[in-house]
Amino acid sequence: MPNSTAAASVQVDIEAPVLSGTHFMLGDHACAEGALAAGLDFFAGYPITPSTEIAEHLARRLPAVGGRFVQMEDELASMAAIIGASAAGAHSLTATSGPGFSLMMENIGLAAMMELPCVVADVQRASPSTGLPTMVGQSDILQARWGSHGDYGIIAYCPSSPQECFDLTLRAFHEADRYRVPAFILMDEVVGHMTERVLIPSADDLPVPCRKGPREPPGGEPFLSYAPDEDLVPPIAHAGEGYKVHMTGLTHDERGYPAMFAETHDKLINRLVDKIRLNAADIVMYEAVDVDDADTIVVSFGCTARSARHAVSQARREGLKCGLLRLITVWPFPETPIREIIKRGNVKRFIVPEINLGQLRREVERLTHLPVIRLNHAGGAMPTPNAILELIRS
Amino acid sequence: MTVKEQTIQPHAELYPVDKLLRADRLPHILCPGCGIGTVIHGYVHAIAASGVDEDNHVCVSGIGCSGRASGYVNVDSYHATHGRALPFALGIAVHNPELNVTVISGDGDLTAIGGNHLIHAARRNVNLNVICINNFNYGMTGGQVGPTTPIGAKGTTAPNGAVEYPFNLPYLAKATGAIFVARWTILHVREFQDAVLRSMNKQGFCFIEVLAPCPTSFGKANKIGDGLHEVEIYRERCRVENGAPDVEALDIDLIDESKAITVGNFVDIERKPFMV
Numbered sequence: 001m002p003n004s005t006a007a008a009s010v011q012v013d014i015e016a017p018v019l020s021g022t023h024f025m026l027g028d029h030a031c032a033e034g035a036l037a038a039g040l041d042f043f044a045g046y047p048i049t050p051s052t053e054i055a056e057h058l059a060r061r062l063p064a065v066g067g068r069f070v071q072m073e074d075e076l077a078s079m080a081a082i083i084g085a086s087a088a089g090a091h092s093l094t095a096t097s098g099p100g101f102s103l104m105m106e107n108i109g110l111a112a113m114m115e116l117p118c119v120v121a122d123v124q125r126a127s128p129s130t131g132l133p134t135m136v137g138q139s140d141i142l143q144a145r146w147g148s149h150g151d152y153g154i155i156a157y158c159p160s161s162p163q164e165c166f167d168l169t170l171r172a173f174h175e176a177d178r179y180r181v182p183a184f185i186l187m188d189e190v191v192g193h194m195t196e197r198v199l200i201p202s203a204d205d206l207p208v209p210c211r212k213g214p215r216e217p218p219g220g221e222p223f224l225s226y227a228p229d230e231d232l233v234p235p236i237a238h239a240g241e242g243y244k245v246h247m248t249g250l251t252h253d254e255r256g257y258p259a260m261f262a263e264t265h266d267k268l269i270n271r272l273v274d275k276i277r278l279n280a281a282d283i284v285m286y287e288a289v290d291v292d293d294a295d296t297i298v299v300s301f302g303c304t305a306r307s308a309r310h311a312v313s314q315a316r317r318e319g320l321k322c323g324l325l326r327l328i329t330v331w332p333f334p335e336t337p338i339r340e341i342i343k344r345g346n347v348k349r350f351i352v353p354e355i356n357l358g359q360l361r362r363e364v365e366r367l368t369h370l371p372v373i374r375l376n377h378a379g380g381a382m383p384t385p386n387a388i389l390e391l392i393r394s
Numbered sequence: 395m396t397v398k399e400q401t402i403q404p405h406a407e408l409y410p411v412d413k414l415l416r417a418d419r420l421p422h423i424l425c426p427g428c429g430i431g432t433v434i435h436g437y438v439h440a441i442a443a444s445g446v447d448e449d450n451h452v453c454v455s456g457i458g459c460s461g462r463a464s465g466y467v468n469v470d471s472y473h474a475t476h477g478r479a480l481p482f483a484l485g486i487a488v489h490n491p492e493l494n495v496t497v498i499s500g501d502g503d504l505t506a507i508g509g510n511h512l513i514h515a516a517r518r519n520v521n522l523n524v525i526c527i528n529n530f531n532y533g534m535t536g537g538q539v540g541p542t543t544p545i546g547a548k549g550t551t552a553p554n555g556a557v558e559y560p561f562n563l564p565y566l567a568k569a570t571g572a573i574f575v576a577r578w579t580i581l582h583v584r585e586f587q588d589a590v591l592r593s594m595n596k597q598g599f600c601f602i603e604v605l606a607p608c609p610t611s612f613g614k615a616n617k618i619g620d621g622l623h624e625v626e627i628y629r630e631r632c633r634v635e636n637g638a639p640d641v642e643a644l645d646i647d648l649i650d651e652s653k654a655i656t657v658g659n660f661v662d663i664e665r666k667p668f669m670v
Binding site: 077080084086090107118240241249 | 417418449454464465469470473474475477478480481482483484485486488489490491492510631656669
């Protein structure tokens, strides 16, 4: 695949399963291409700004590579449909923004409870309610973790560039399969609508799908959809494979049958949480810049990390001892890297810039008694490098 | 208090459809006189007669008493969220068109909380067999009125009788694009089973309303008596009219004894199915 230009990225080879090569590509499109590179079979979605370009791109691309694209009647249906497709063996995706993400919450709990892997791209805008549909926000960080009722484990990534929209969507599919969970790409309007260089590897260099299947052929002992291996993740059998599974959002035993017992519930829900919590070291991704001797650490993610990176490098030029901790996974929250930075003893304070009123700051505060300085905008505008720099200087 | 888990081992095959039922899940949760068991019976007999490998049958349901049906049939089965059985089933059917997907759920699940999905699945002509068990109320939560409750019938949320017009479900399904539309009752065991079988052999959105007694909630509140009494009402008042020309006029009035309940296979047409 030859390198393409900006114009060519609009007229891509729509039948290429993987668009290997270097592109000048929109973040939303890069997310869609990341899903295709991960082997996307099924997309169900409902148009919503600023995520619509993901659906539009896949409406052309997905059928051309043998997948199915369905525009649903709403986001409740979109989420239910990608879980159903996953039950039948699909790699499935939906894309949305805040209001649609809210509508998906109940079924996100179903995906967590049935342990059916799927990926949701949430291109965040200024919220709550209808908010500022066309303008940036990082408003759904806590909703992604806690939005459905009850306790469960999920994985969420925050890309800071179109390249990461590709890379992390690809990874989200892999990790959703690995841990049998819904995984989220928490993009934001700035990253989703930014066009930048995106390098797509050759198909041979892509990770191999890793959904664990049954180890015995069907027809013998009943297959236990919820009997976990040592990593707490059970193998999965799909509709049509002959295992006669039963899956329910009710509390269930290892066979998948409803089991209305407090003990069963406690065991099941602890495992749903622990399979992410105890595997966090393998899941968590972050980037640490100049943190070794830093007394000020800027903790940032998504588009905000671009301002933070600029501010930290400028401050270093001014001789200020500061560093950047860029969170690539926000869930599970990178507790260990933050604890290790604190343990070194240099750090005097953290600065957490966010396009919300302090959702991730709470997480940092939970881990330290050091001052955690806020820099918030409720949405519609990014914290500027200068605003972050002034806080570092202060 | 700890409730001891009961396990009943499946015994030697006694009945042709034994293998299609999850005997290890018995006893079931349904009340004496409930019609849902008869619906499950018709569904599994239709599977046996369908000529489609049982491994390729999938059952999806939503929430409620009828939503529990999927848990008793020994095929790949999924008990989704309230109202979302249809989009969940769409995901399965569209991803793997080899599968014969049947949705069994209640009137509240499919036509109230899931009503939007019903009309859009019918409009698209998704290849699904939908069995809508209509017991005129929300049984599992104790007998609240819903969008199928006849005017005047009582429920815990309408102690003086329902005042809203109920849905005429065959008319709704026909108007929104279903290619097969039927209404039967659990008294019409063979006709219902044949309608399910017909649905399984058609490509597209098939909708069967099946009237079923809920003696514990609806029957008691409306002085119908036990399950058998409601089945007697079906026997006395049902009029079979296959291909009924005026589906618009097929409202059900369970309370007014002078009014007939029209049952039959009303629509059987062909239309291009969705993504098969």
